[in-house]
Amino acid sequence: MKRIVVGVDGSEPADRAVDAAAAISVATGAELILVTASVLPIVVKDELESYPQAEPQARQDLERLLVDPRPACLYRARGRAAGKGVKSIEALAVIGDPAEEIVGAADRRHADLVVVGRRGRGSLESIVFGSVSLKTMQLAKCPVIVVP
Ligand SMILES: Nc1ncnc2c1ncn2[C@@H]1O[C@H](COP(=O)(O)OP(=O)(O)OP(=O)(O)O)[C@@H](O)[C@H]1O
Numbered sequence: 001m002k003r004i005v006v007g008v009d010g011s012e013p014a015d016r017a018v019d020a021a022a023a024i025s026v027a028t029g030a031e032l033i034l035v036t037a038s039v040l041p042i043v044v045k046d047e048l049e050s051y052p053q054a055e056p057q058a059r060q061d062l063e064r065l066l067v068d069p070r071p072a073c074l075y076r077a078r079g080r081a082a083g084k085g086v087k088s089i090e091a092l093a094v095i096g097d098p099a100e101e102i103v104g105a106a107d108r109r110h111a112d113l114v115v116v117g118r119r120g121r122g123s124l125e126s127i128v129f130g131s132v133s134l135k136t137m138q139l140a141k142c143p144v145i146v147v148p
């Protein structure tokens, strides 16, 4: 077990996913890769796309302003994992579809395992699986642990 990717969204199930992944990491020495994904609002995306190509720096500045590269949930998850004794932690904030980004990060880093919560910050209590956990299970090419 070399690398474990964990999807975090600041929810309690995601915290439990971090705890479970941290326990496996401590037992095996695997690196933890925490991933949080956010999607830009369509309006903002359109604006960015029509931003003058001649001003790449301004465009970069705008992107940086619109997308906080260090979301609070990543900091919290990192602190949580470190507190459980995990030695090696990487935190990635990415833009895109969460499940696709979680699986994409796992593929690129040749992760042995993906860990997600069963539910996240969504509020439809009647649904057993959230859309991100479900899609992650559907797309993943490595084992997935889903934490209740
Ligand atoms: N934006 C995200 N970035 C990274 N991981 C995420 C993100 N959203 C959810 N996850 C991961 O997926 C798990 C399940 O969350 P999911 O979003 O599927 O459930 P939900 O919020 O209850 O439902 P839905 O979002 O479909 O309304 C979370 O515990 C977390 O591990």
Ligand SMILES: [Mg+2]
Pocket (backbone or CB within 6 Å): 009, 120, 121, 122, 130, 131, 132
């Ligand atoms: Mg959700």
